[in-house]
Amino acid sequence: MKRVTIREVAEYTKLSPSTISNVLNGKQGKASPETVQKVWTAIKELGFEPNFVARSLVLQRTNTIGVIMRDISSPLYSLGVRGVEDACAQHGYGVIVGNTDAQMEREAALFQIYARKQLDGVIVISASGQVKDDHVCKWNSAFPVVLINRYSDSAEFNKILFDHYHGACLAVEHLFKVGKRKIAHITGEIAASTARKALVERYEGYQAALAYLGLEGSAELVRRGYMGQEGGYEATKDLLAQKVDFDAVFCAEDTLAIGCLRALFEAGLRVPTDVAVVGFDDSLLASHTIPRLTTIRIPMYEAGAMAAEKLINIMENRDDSPKTVVLPCELVVRESA
Amino acid sequence: MKRVTIREVAEYTKLSPSTISNVLNGKQGKASPETVQKVWTAIKELGFEPNFVARSLVLQRTNTIGVIMRDISSPLYSLGVRGVEDACAQHGYGVIVGNTDAQMEREAALFQIYARKQLDGVIVISASGQVKDDHVCKWNSAFPVVLINRYSDSAEFNKILFDHYHGACLAVEHLFKVGKRKIAHITGEIAASTARKALVERYEGYQAALAYLGLEGSAELVRRGYMGQEGGYEATKDLLAQKVDFDAVFCAEDTLAIGCLRALFEAGLRVPTDVAVVGFDDSLLASHTIPRLTTIRIPMYEAGAMAAEKLINIMENRDDSPKTVVLPCELVVRESA
DNA sequence: CTGTTAGCGCTTTCAC
DNA sequence: GTGAAAGCGCTAACAG
Numbered sequence: 001m002k003r004v005t006i007r008e009v010a011e012y013t014k015l016s017p018s019t020i021s022n023v024l025n026g027k028q029g030k031a032s033p034e035t036v037q038k039v040w041t042a043i044k045e046l047g048f049e050p051n052f053v054a055r056s057l058v059l060q061r062t063n064t065i066g067v068i069m070r071d072i073s074s075p076l077y078s079l080g081v082r083g084v085e086d087a088c089a090q091h092g093y094g095v096i097v098g099n100t101d102a103q104m105e106r107e108a109a110l111f112q113i114y115a116r117k118q119l120d121g122v123i124v125i126s127a128s129g130q131v132k133d134d135h136v137c138k139w140n141s142a143f144p145v146v147l148i149n150r151y152s153d154s155a156e157f158n159k160i161l162f163d164h165y166h167g168a169c170l171a172v173e174h175l176f177k178v179g180k181r182k183i184a185h186i187t188g189e190i191a192a193s194t195a196r197k198a199l200v201e202r203y204e205g206y207q208a209a210l211a212y213l214g215l216e217g218s219a220e221l222v223r224r225g226y227m228g229q230e231g232g233y234e235a236t237k238d239l240l241a242q243k244v245d246f247d248a249v250f251c252a253e254d255t256l257a258i259g260c261l262r263a264l265f266e267a268g269l270r271v272p273t274d275v276a277v278v279g280f281d282d283s284l285l286a287s288h289t290i291p292r293l294t295t296i297r298i299p300m301y302e303a304g305a306m307a308a309e310k311l312i313n314i315m316e317n318r319d320d321s322p323k324t325v326v327l328p329c330e331l332v333v334r335e336s337a
Numbered sequence: 338m339k340r341v342t343i344r345e346v347a348e349y350t351k352l353s354p355s356t357i358s359n360v361l362n363g364k365q366g367k368a369s370p371e372t373v374q375k376v377w378t379a380i381k382e383l384g385f386e387p388n389f390v391a392r393s394l395v396l397q398r399t400n401t402i403g404v405i406m407r408d409i410s411s412p413l414y415s416l417g418v419r420g421v422e423d424a425c426a427q428h429g430y431g432v433i434v435g436n437t438d439a440q441m442e443r444e445a446a447l448f449q450i451y452a453r454k455q456l457d458g459v460i461v462i463s464a465s466g467q468v469k470d471d472h473v474c475k476w477n478s479a480f481p482v483v484l485i486n487r488y489s490d491s492a493e494f495n496k497i498l499f500d501h502y503h504g505a506c507l508a509v510e511h512l513f514k515v516g517k518r519k520i521a522h523i524t525g526e527i528a529a530s531t532a533r534k535a536l537v538e539r540y541e542g543y544q545a546a547l548a549y550l551g552l553e554g555s556a557e558l559v560r561r562g563y564m565g566q567e568g569g570y571e572a573t574k575d576l577l578a579q580k581v582d583f584d585a586v587f588c589a590e591d592t593l594a595i596g597c598l599r600a601l602f603e604a605g606l607r608v609p610t611d612v613a614v615v616g617f618d619d620s621l622l623a624s625h626t627i628p629r630l631t632t633i634r635i636p637m638y639e640a641g642a643m644a645a646e647k648l649i650n651i652m653e654n655r656d657d658s659p660k661t662v663v664l665p666c667e668l669v670v671r672e673s674a
Numbered sequence: 675c676t677g678t679t680a681g682c683g684c685t686t687t688c689a690c
Numbered sequence: 691g692t693g694a695a696a697g698c699g700c701t702a703a704c705a706g
């Protein structure tokens with residue numbers, strides 16, 4: 001199918017290309033009603049579709065933004081992408097996605113490709129495990145960038161963060177409210193690395209809440225360095241084996257909580273009667289466990305949508321005051337606590 | 338940051354734009370080694386990045402494809418997108434995504450936008466609930482399209498399908514092998530609509546396998562019209578309430594299976610000893626249930642990758658023989674059966 | 675209100 | 691081996 005151009009529409013209507021362009025872009029008062037009418041019917045008859053590539057070349061903008069993340073097949077990230085997509089669709093922007101698998105070189109390569117593609121902006125969802133801002137910095141002059149859940153020392157970047165600290169407090173407070181007093185905590189590797197910052201915040205929130213509530217924390221109540229369902233299982237087994245006295249466990253991730261649930265189940269303990277458990281993330285899994293998992297929701301969809309709105313505001317030169325936005329996490333009460 | 342153009346590189350090196358273009362595109366024998374050298378260093382020094390939009394305009398291709406689906410935040414779809422993305426990245430293509438929420442108008446709109454953006458091809462992952470091929474047809478002349486898990490009466494389209502029928506057979510056979518003989522089936526609304534075709538195939542596979550194994554099926558063993566975890570729960574409750582004699586249940590979706598597991602658990606029945614259950618999809622959920630769910634995996638990642646490869650083959654005019662590819666589903670044995 | 679002209683940044687004949 | 695010129699399809703002054 002031969003593409004029909006604006007020029008052909010012009011010839012067909014015996015008008016000039018600029019006039020066609022004007023009615024196409026709804027320029028007010030630049031064409032008489034009859035002309036407008038004539039042009040539109042011609043467009044329909046010829047089956048004309050504007051060529052965005054040509055338009056982009058002259059307008060210097062593509063109406064497309066890029067989203068860089070670790071892995072789009074991760075439910076949490078894909079939820080963020082959906083948020084971005086919805087906001088973008090509303091404003092007439094397209095979304096192009098790229099996965100890094102936590103490799104910084106991939107991230108750098110994507111930035112370069114996006115610059116060459118002349119994307120109007122980029123959103124990064126905590127993409128590389130090992131965070132390095134060089135790429136962001138380097139390309140930040142080519143297009144605006146907004147970061148989601150990515151820690152960086154520089155205050156220069158636009159970012160959306162989650163309040164993991166407060167989320168952890170919510171979890172502990174809830175456990176307290178349902179009568180639990182000996183609250184354990186299972187978490188991952190807590191390193192100084194900014195990549196694991198979220199877990200650090202959750203841990204600190206846990207400690208702070210205990211203190212605030214007048215509960216005594218102790219080293220034996222916390223289990224660090226565990227990952228995934230297996231990790232949660234092992235950690236709980238360990239807690240049990242060591243005869244630690246606990247009536248609740250706050251897991252820093254839902255997957256840990258699921259393993260925990262399993263270990264508790266095998267030990268013949270009842271949830272939440274004997275021991276209550278709350279997770280973190282509100283992954284899809286949470287509403288499907290037995291019992292259903294009480295957890296802390298990370299508003300990733302909202303973050304994606306906000307990031308996109310923010311980006312669009314910047315791109316369209318509307319002032320967008322705060323560089324950093326911190327989104328609250330939210331307690332989702334189900335059955336496990 | 339002012340973008341530097343190929344023209345500036347030309348002036349800087351005292352060469353012509355065409356020469357710069359030639360070395361940029363590695364045209365053999367179109368530039369002397371010294372020239373090539375000089376150009377590259379100039380490019381580096383000036384920080385030149387080629388403008389893909391301009392290139393796309395003259396080359397008439399954008400090196401970008403579109404993926405249209407119902408909802409990218411669905412784990413299964415996002416897995417497919419990941420497959421597409423990986424294959425595309427390997428061949429230097431970008432991926433732009435769009436959600437339809439099963440609304441045909443959205444699908445039509447996306448096709449139009451993609452045509453205007455001059456995308457080189459489009460992949461549709463069973464996008465609209467109510468399938469209508471008009472859009473595909475209409476735009477198929479603008480760019481090649483490949484369909485994933487989408488049924489259409491037309492044999493004209495390139496498509497990747499899953500063998501749901503055989504997957505169901507695998508499930509039933511497995512149940513048979515572990516000694517079960519009274520196999521129930523919980524499924525969704527089985528209508529004639531092509532949209533629900535997958536469930537029909539699974540149902541037919543179930544029936545066929547029973548027959549093949551010499552087991553007797555009966556109407557009371559199958560429960561139709563249930564959806565999601567709640568549905569699986571209700572259906573199983575119903576099976577129990579009606580005192581249907583069964584020792585296994587094959588659920589047409591993992592979510593149904595999870596509800597089933599819950600009902601069984603509440604009824605004090607042991608899985609898989611008393612009743613075994615197998616699901617379908619191998620969603621993330623499957624490996625996190627208690628007991629872990631035995632299920633049928635749909636190779637969505639592979640389908641995405643294959644669809645992308647196929648599309649690229651077509652776009653680059655390599656012959657790509659079979660229009661339709663049917664991918665086998667795979668039994669994943671865990672604990673529930 | 676409408677048309678003419680000149681690019682946007684790149685690739686590509688076709689001379690030299 | 692290198693350069694000049696034309697043009698991809700569209701928009702944006704600027705005239706008329």
